[in-house]
Amino acid sequence: MRRDYFEVTHRDVMGRTGKLHTPHGTVQTPALMPVVNPNIEFLKPKELKRLGAEILITNSYIIYRNEKLRLDAVKKGIHRLIGADMPVMTDSGSYQLMVYGDVEVNNSEILEFQKEIGSDIAVPLDLPTPPDADRSLIESDMEETLRREEEAAKIFSGTENLVAFPVQGSTVPECRRIFAERARKIAERYDVKPVFPVGAVVPLLDSYRFSDVVLAIIEAKSALPLCSPVHLFGAGHPMFFSIAVALGCDLFDSAAYALYARDGRYMTVRGTEKLEEINEFPCCCPVCSEYTPSELRKMDKNERIKLLAKHNLYVSFQEIRTVRQAVRNKTLFELVESRIRSHPYLLNAWRKLKDYQEIIEKLDANIKSRFFYTGVESLMRPAVKRHEKKVLEIPPEKEVLVSDFGSGIKSDIYLRPCFGVVFPEIVESYPAGHAEMPEDEAIDREAIERAAEVFVNYARKYRDTTFKLRISNRKAWRPLLNRVKELKNVVVEDVCE
């Protein structure tokens, strides 16, 4: 397995920005690949490039099936065929296999064809196991798909083309992990440049089953090599990009921009609106600046679809850039925590990560420039746990004065929501010192309870120390005052003001 084609430049949460080197140029990641259908006259690659595309995806099966297109593609190569002066990934017909149950090509034929037409990222004909499949189907699909991936590895071994090793496994998180482990092992045995797509997530995203997608990604990621790019296959809605990147996805593709446009659906980072129901556009892309929703509604259908598709792409690329910038600034947690508030199921999905703290902790950057508390999910950030670990190792004097941070009382230990114990020496450093959060009485009770937990653990660990507690805001710190009653070495003193 090669490692020289993907460079990681910045990291945050489990995500990263990077450079993906392909035979037809370098792409910055996370990247969004708009889908180009060679049969349909729609937005041309030149136009897609102007909108922000650095890499495209098209379907090699659609080309293969049409004799004229096939001969043309073999003669000119895929890039000239579709008029793209940028890298092109080619899909294999798996989607058609999922929708129609059958395709008129076998795995090695479609792979050889992709190689012949110069695809930058080729995809084997994997079996997209649907959601909620039973274990026996998942396992038989897995065996067959892995066999096809090995065939792909043989065909592309020693070439410059990248090749996809899709990870299936339906909605059983454990199967995603096993699949990822086995796909990785195949890639490791050959001289290939693998991309690992997490597959068959479209039906899940379409039905807002975001938790299933989050679990599929994190289980796959936990077994995949960190040096290889991961593609969330079929995820083209900007509302999910920040979460997927935070979980370690590097590539996205969008057929959604066109499919949604055809249905009169207008994408935003907060969800989807129907064109019929929009009074004014909230966006300032060239389309939304030039036209009003009612002008768009009165327009010729094809023209309207094109304009809506353009807006959908503008908003998608804008979000990709926003996410990349958040990774560079190490503010991806803050971005994700704001995005998940646009849909209750996104919130639910993100909270599932409570059970995956270890893997996030392993990958998340240690030092950041800021910690903005945006809600109870902020408590799940590794910085909170790391802070607790650190302070527990620092022993106190025989007798110490403890006060709430806002009290203004000069103390040996300050209490802050989320972090609990904060020493004066680290009051200026990340994370506890740099944390911006609501006032003690306005913050979520969970943040106070978390702080109480840290303080109680600390006082229990250092039993020979007497902790004199002077709390000025007793109402806010009630959960802590209740908990220290059981501790003999904590004395609650009155605050005279």
Ligand SMILES: [Zn+2]
């Ligand atoms: Zn717009």
